[in-house]
Amino acid sequence: MPLTPYTGPFGTAELRHLLRRTLFGCNNADLAHFAGQSLQQTVDALLTFGPGPAPTVKNYWLDAGAGPDPTLIDGAVPFGSTWVDTPRDPDEEPAVSQKRIESFVAWRAGLLVQQDRTLREKMTLFWSNHMPVEATTVFNPDMLHAYDMMLRGHALGNFRQLVHDMSVSTAMLLYLNGYLNNVFAPDENFARELMELFTLGEGVGYTEADVQTAARVLTGWTIQTQDGGTPILPATIFVPFLHDSGDKTFSAFFNNTTITGQAGPGAGEAELSALLDMICAKDEVSLFICRELYRYFVHGTIDAETEAEVIVPLAELFRQHQNAPDQMRIVMQALLTSAHFFSESVRACMIKPPVDLVVGTLRQLDFPFPGPAQLEAQYAAWLQVYALVAYCGQPLFQPPNVAGWPAYHQYPQYDDIWMDTATYPARNNAVAAILWTGFTTDGNMYEAASQDLSFQVDLLAVVAQFSDPFDPNVLVHEATELLFTVPVSQQVKDQLKTSYLLLGQQFDHYWSDAYELYVNDPQTTDMTAQLVPLILRWLFNDLRGAGETQLF
Amino acid sequence: MDRRRFLRTASLATIGGMAVRGFSSPLLAALRARDLNDRVLVVVQLYGGNDGLNTVIPLDQYDVLSQVRPHVLIPEAQVLPLSGLDGTGLHPAMTGLRDLWDAGKLGIVQGVSYPQPNYSHFRATDIWETGAHHDQLLNSGWTGRYLDLEYPNYPAGYPNADMPDPLAIRVGGPIGPGLQHQGLSMGVAINNTDDPLDLSGHIYNDPLSDACSGGKLGMVRTVQNQTDLYGDVIQAAAQSACDHGPYPTGNAPGAQLAQALKIVARLICGGLKTRIYWVSLNGFDTHAEQVVATDHAQGVHAQLLQGLSDAITAFQNDLAGLGLEDRVLGMTFSEFGRRIVSNASIGTDHGSALPMFLFGNQVAPGMLGTNPEIPPGTTYQTNLAMQYDFRSVYAAVLTDWFCLAPEEVDQVLLDTYQPLPIVDPAGCLSANVHEQHQRAGERLLEVYPNPFVERTTVKYTSHGGRVLLQVYNEGGQLVTTVLNAPVAPGTRTVEVDLGPLPAGVYYCRLQNEARQQVRNMLKVR
Secondary structure, eight states, X not given: OOOOBOOSOOOHHHHHHHHHHHSSSOOHHHHHHHTTOOHHHHHHHXXXXXXXXXXXXXXXXXXXXXXXXXXXSSTTSOTTSBOTTSOOOGGGTTHHHHHHHHHHHHHHHHHHHTOOSSSHHHHHHHHHHHSOOOHHHHOOHHHHHHHHHHHHHTTTSOHXXXXXXXXXXXXXXXXXXXXXXXXXXOOXXXXXXXXXXXXXXXXXXXXXHHHHHHHHHTTTEEEEEEETTEEEEEEXXXXXXXXXXXXXXXXXXXXXXXXXOOOXXXXXXXXXXXXXXXXXXXHHHHHHHHHHHHHHHTOSOOOHHHIIIIIHHHHHHHHHTTTOTTHHHHHHHHHHTBTGGGSTTTTTOSBOOHHHHHHHHHHHTTOOOOOGGGHHHHHHHHHHHHHHHHHTTOOTTOOSSTTOOGGGTOTTTGGGGGOSTTHHHHHHHHHHIIIIIOEEOOSOOSSGGGTXXXXXXXXHHHHHTSSOTTSHHHHHHHHHHHHOSSOOOHHHHHHHIIIIITTTOSOTHHHHHHHHHHHHOTTOOOHHHHTHHHHHHHHHHHHHTSGGGGBO | OOHHHHHHHOOGGGGOHHHHHHTTSHHHHHHSOOOTTOOEEEEEEETTOOOGGGTEEEGGGHHHHHHHOTTTOOOGGGSEEETTXXXXXXXXXXXXXXXXXXXXXEEEEEEEEOSSOOOOHHHHHHHHHHTOOTTOOOSBOHHHHHHHHHSTTTTTTOSOSSOOSOSEEEESSOOOGGGEETTEESSEEESOTTSOOOOOOOOOOOOOOSSHHHHHHHXXXXXXXXXXXXXXXXXXXXXXXXXXXXXXXXXXXXXXXXXXXXXHHHHHHTXXXXXXXXXXXXXXXXXXXXXXXXXXXXXXXXXXXHHHHHHHHHHHHHHHHHTOGGGEEEEEEESOOBOSSOBTTTBOOBOSOEEEEEESTTBOOEEESOOOOOOTTOOTTOOOOOOEEHHHHHHHIIIIISOOOHHHHHHHHTSOOOOOSOBOGGGGTTOOOHHHHHHTTOOXXXXXXXXXXXXXXXXXXXXXXXXXXXXXXXXXXXXXXXXXXXXXXXXXXXXXXXXXSOSEEEEEEEEETTEEEEEEEEEXX
């Protein structure tokens, strides 16, 4: 039985729902972009990726007393050029690693706020949660960047290929001790998580012995960081004499499969391949991954009906296309066009993860970030975005552990975990900071163009995009549509209008007159009209405090 | 009313904005006379699975240990001996806990685990926090169920005069499954008592819809209100002038845990009636480089244990200095121990049974159980035998610390576990605080209309005995005594006239024997 496709109307409400779950927030320009397109056309566009992003660049310098000087640190890389192809000088460690990791996370946050209208960034973060590495454990910018690029490259690709490349990535080898796993001392850390967290799921029937046997299959892979004493970019290598060349026999769960022990330079790849074939042949993989997708994109709780009507057919599709190079695109296409995805039982019924709250708010309010001509300011602002998301409880690339964020796996709370009495004030403060404070750069910058800048939300520009900002009813209505995930009653909108736009007065023309005076002459001497920017800020400040902004 | 339904439909009118201001008033601070019998449990969670064999070291098996775990074994001469206990010692980094042992404030329970142990961090953590059987999935934690038993009306009608404070506080991390009860968090989480607890500022709310999003929105609003309601009491407690002892700070091992425990000490000293505090220390998953190859007494695990030991000792000494030692019991746990046989990554893989520490003045000092035995023919797969079920430790805490009756302990742990003799039961012999806690949230006192202009009606419930009804002003001065007489059980009304008094906030207080409640009154114009 295939997944039931959605055949109902595809209006603005449905488009908003689709975009909130696939992009970070949904703004008026996004709506305009997709206006008039069918669900199929919209989803196809969301799942069609252009070329990937340019790599992160050097935005750092040292100041030895004569002002900022990029040649004083990581000197082989010119300011503004990418560092990802240049090995680090061990004599400069850990300073260069710190700077590069900062550059990486800023760039990464930048990719979120300037995302194109595709699923790429959200899907990359999905994998980055599903198969996470912790930046402070890996603490290697080259590995972190390569890992992120690898996940992005396979975001809608073939699952087995993704697991393969993840297994031999330098970042994962380091993170879960795979690089120390050898015939003399098997380390089962990676093998366990490969089964438990990355492919099969915990408790489905594989045994402790299977974990230990898989660890033996994976022996011999390690990381090379220098060549004859010269530092090189970290590379994965297979060292035959560290590999366990004995036969590996698995439990009845894997049909007592024996992976024949091999020796020589091709042994690692051959046995890894056999291991992944054996694991991916289990239906549990498709079910587990489809549940993970569901909890990330649709809803936290999976009841028996959803399991039968959504997970099982989606998993069947996953298996049917398990050799397709775009397997995950096919699966996501089916999920995002399914009747279930648009049902009332899941709409607006998740707590926004911090990244959606912060990046979504920035996009909804058209936050004016610096452009490429102010590279240093741009990276500084992006780093602030990273910090805000982290402050709200989701430091990207630093999940609490190898299981990723609890909101995607912790029964029975799931996404509710994002919002507790510690994180709620942080979420509230973060959005307030975007609305009231914005970002500033300081005077000590290498680039003159980046010095002493201030970037603020322009609420007048935001409401100018509304259909009729002169009418306070329209303004309030469209502001709630923009920021709230569920509609509010006319009574609430009337209260907001009267309290803020009319300053407690009775007649709509108080707002219309003041707004008209102000937009015609921002230097107006009319005292009421001078209040217009502040009034908008009060209104938006109230809106941000509503529970309706916390859902998506 | 069932909790889920409350979350979905309850209007938050019962805990409106007025209460926020009310609870920071001098009057309520005075009314909240601290009951020194109120007992506190501090749970210290060690994430990652602690290597018990290198924590509490069975010296009597040193020979066999040196064969099976050569990569990580602590040099025999450096192991800290435990006075009065031959053949067992502590990791050399734990001088603090050794001192607590000497002072009779440390208990060790050996070989704690459960049947069919799980070796997955996440499932094993879940089992420890919920108290589930190996094949059982529970949607409530063991402390969550205890708090539900003690405060069955929560969250309806909370905070109230009996329990003005959070039932539980998680410091320095999110609330895990342990403090959940059927989808409801029984505690609040704080990272820092200086965090601003910002009132959202949003004024107008629609009623919740029946859709899925309506339930979710109700949850959001509940958190918003909890945040605001408890923000004041937490900050007030944190700011109270208690003279704290020194704690590890900066880059010292365990500084983060120490700072969390210091916050706990501040809040206890500041008068919170909170029953459970939950703190944690990360990093015990020592698959590789657990020790320094050239000096096994140094390394990651040594730093972790020193941090744990120093932080707990600082906390215990601080409590002693503050005169709070008799009210606080501490307990450490980790989701599992580690394998007997070490690996050549100079680490240890996931194992099963491990020791737990209990600390405090009321701990029955000593070691329960025996040194773990390294079985003959131990291989990489061999695990230590279980001596005690972890739920028997919980049963002991519930029985001898929180003074529950045996059937109540069963109700919390969802099965029968024998309590272990690890806490001095003397303090429970005369306890009857339950009735009071269980009545908390029952509304014995109503004021209507409210706000009012001159006169209003007070409706009160007597459980028999003397009833005292008083009105206080916002500054804590007694304005009038409405009633002070024996009243037969039942609900009655009495009219109160505040006509001559200025407009403002007043408090109506009911005392009926051990029960007392307070309601805000707002007199306008």
